[in-house]
Amino acid sequence: MRLATITTPTGPRLHVRGRSGYLDVSAETGNPEFASLAELLRAGPAALDAVRALADRDGREYDPADLGPAVPAPERILCLGVNYREHAIEGGREVPTWPEAFVRGADSVLGPYADLVKPALSERFDYEGELGVVIGAGGRYIPADKALDAIAGFVVLNDASAREWQRAGTQWTAGKNFEGSMPIGPEVVTTDEADVTDVALTTVLNGAVMQSARTSQMIVDVPSTIEFFSSFTRLRPGDVIATGTPGGVGFARQPPVWLQPGDVIEVTIEGVGAIRNHVVAEDGAPAEWRWRPKVTKSGL
Numbered sequence: 001m002r003l004a005t006i007t008t009p010t011g012p013r014l015h016v017r018g019r020s021g022y023l024d025v026s027a028e029t030g031n032p033e034f035a036s037l038a039e040l041l042r043a044g045p046a047a048l049d050a051v052r053a054l055a056d057r058d059g060r061e062y063d064p065a066d067l068g069p070a071v072p073a074p075e076r077i078l079c080l081g082v083n084y085r086e087h088a089i090e091g092g093r094e095v096p097t098w099p100e101a102f103v104r105g106a107d108s109v110l111g112p113y114a115d116l117v118k119p120a121l122s123e124r125f126d127y128e129g130e131l132g133v134v135i136g137a138g139g140r141y142i143p144a145d146k147a148l149d150a151i152a153g154f155v156v157l158n159d160a161s162a163r164e165w166q167r168a169g170t171q172w173t174a175g176k177n178f179e180g181s182m183p184i185g186p187e188v189v190t191t192d193e194a195d196v197t198d199v200a201l202t203t204v205l206n207g208a209v210m211q212s213a214r215t216s217q218m219i220v221d222v223p224s225t226i227e228f229f230s231s232f233t234r235l236r237p238g239d240v241i242a243t244g245t246p247g248g249v250g251f252a253r254q255p256p257v258w259l260q261p262g263d264v265i266e267v268t269i270e271g272v273g274a275i276r277n278h279v280v281a282e283d284g285a286p287a288e289w290r291w292r293p294k295v296t297k298s299g300l
Helices: 025-029 037-043 045-056 085-090 144-150 163-167 222-232
Strands: 002-008 011-017 022-024 077-081 100-104 116-118 129-135 151-158 182-190 200-205 208-214 240-242 264-269 273-281
Touching (some): 037 045, 129 264, 151 240, 222 240
Parallel strands (some): 077 240
Antiparallel strands (some): 002 182, 077 100, 129 151, 264 273
């Protein structure tokens, strides 16, 4: 099934895609706690089965602009960097033998069709199309062969990055956490509907294909990613894992390609969905600000 969070007059509410349109999960089940994805996932498999039965009904059509982040305000976004060989090579790195991990905060998520704000403090704003994994049952010490049991579903995301902030220090946190910099959606597609072992991932900027890869090219595949993160932290319902971006990002191009106001950036994953965001300039930022990283000629 496919779950979306939709903006309604009473606020964001969890919906399930029906034969046509979407159905409000809380209203249809009579359970007010199921108004949010996090509560539904915490309720466990029986609750998901009850919602799955709604997918055979006809629902209401919504404007795509009404879709909010597919996982609103996740408690944690655990991320893998440099998880495709081509991306490692284009960045001048050795192909990693150990997962490169970092964390995003909930404020960085954005709706799948919302405006993507180019930070006023970055001139090196880059795209990164990625597969996202949404944790369901979760757990600790989850072996790769049991990983699917811990996963609720999959989403499309854009791990948009302020490169000069990312590269100014030895840690990536600042460049990966500008407010509203990670569009995610359009739906959470459950594991019984999507097999992401080997599907196409494509990023298109203003109509031009910038990234084209298959998820089978990941260095650390999805089951191994679950095994890795659950080694040191307990994965909980509603956590999101970003699995890394393939080659073709803007900083590695000659000349570099940076996201600018007016651009349209789209990320599509076969069988999961597509997100599409217009890039706009940030309003209200101070004209002068002390903290602005120095950049090299290449912008790295």
